[in-house]
């Protein structure tokens with residue numbers, strides 16, 4: 001880490017031309033302790049950041065230029081690297097950076113180090129993992145359930161956006177043994193279109209998405225095993241949906257429980273009382289309550305006639321679901337107050 005006056009940490013963002021990279025830059029404009037020194041992109045190599053993203057004119061990063069990825073330069077000049085690349089593209093880069101500089105703190109947005117065992121990754125993602133030896137250096141970056149591990153590790157595997165909303169929505173009940181696991185646990189999630197990334201693809205063009213709403217991944221989505229592993233459950237029935245909005249995930253989660261509604265509500269409130277980024281609500285949240293923020297808003301209730309608890313969990317997929325969570329993780333690994341740069345509230349309207 002650098003000196004004590006002004007920004008103390010130098011950061012690089014690899015894959016900064018995508019949605020999570022751009023959101024991360026936006027959040028870091030407000031971070032007093034971080035200076036972004038390198039942003040990489042293949043398509044925009046050599047272009048000024050503000051030619052691609054004019055909304056950063058007059059920001060602290062307005063002089064940055066997109067560079068090609070250079071492992072030596074990044075690993076030797078930076079303290080923290082945010083790797084905003086797709087799955088499978090990420091692990092070779094994480095391996096290269098870690099090999100050059102094992103002191104580096106690497107926050108990986110992809111799924112490449114999210115599972116406990118590389119075998120599970122290979123089964124779910126259908127590709128061989130060629131950096132298996134790094135799993136011991138990596139941990140799952142969901143601070144509310146794994147903060148102490150995050151402090152000790154070099155590679156932080158930022159969770160998937162859907163798993164963030166669902167795991168936080170189920171965790172208190174699971175930890176307290178209130179979920180009757182002899183019945184299926186059902187999570188039905190709706191995501192904004194930024195969840196699919198910025199790359200051009202027919203299914204995400206305006207007319208394909210606007211004024212419509214569809215389920216996908218119905219036969220099985222790669223996030224279901226991630227959710228099940230982190231909650232130590234054999235399975236979770238997960239169905240994602242794409243909704244015509246830019247940002248946000250709303251998950252509706254059902255589980256069977258003997259607990260009464262008031263007991264559940266009290267347990268959730270107590271469980272998250274010291275977690276700044278989880279707000280246990282008195283009414284069902286909407287995605288607009290959390291847009292642009294690092295909050296996860298949760299409402300829990302119970303229907304006595306069916307014995308089902310219903311949890312509604314809202315996040316911004318590129319906030320708490322990706323870039324906000326990455327800043328939270330960086331704050332933890334760098335020893336900064338966890339909320340630094342993240343005390344932001346939604347535009348709401």
Ligand SMILES: NC(=O)C1=CN([C@@H]2O[C@H](COP(=O)(O)OP(=O)(O)OC[C@H]3O[C@@H](n4cnc5c(N)ncnc54)[C@H](OP(=O)(O)O)[C@@H]3O)[C@@H](O)[C@H]2O)C=CC1
Pocket residue numbers: 014015016017018019020021040041042043044084085086087089109110111159160161194195196197198199317318321322
């Ligand atoms: N969007 C979301 O809501 C969330 C995303 N994530 C994860 O974060 C990561 C980034 O997602 P997102 O920003 O949405 O994706 P985008 O597609 O918007 O951006 C990814 C960036 O990575 C670069 N890139 C793509 N392929 C490669 C490659 N093979 N090698 C090197 N660079 C590459 C591209 O830049 P260029 O072509 O200019 O080099 C691109 O800008 C992914 O792993 C995603 O799964 C996690 C949680 C939520």
Ligand SMILES: CC(=O)N[C@@H](CCC(=O)OP(=O)(O)O)C(=O)O
Pocket residue numbers: 109110111159160161162191192193194195196197240242321
């Ligand atoms: C709407 C949409 O397409 N969403 C993505 C999830 C994005 C995400 O956060 O997940 P990862 O980090 O694991 O990619 C999907 O279903 O694949």
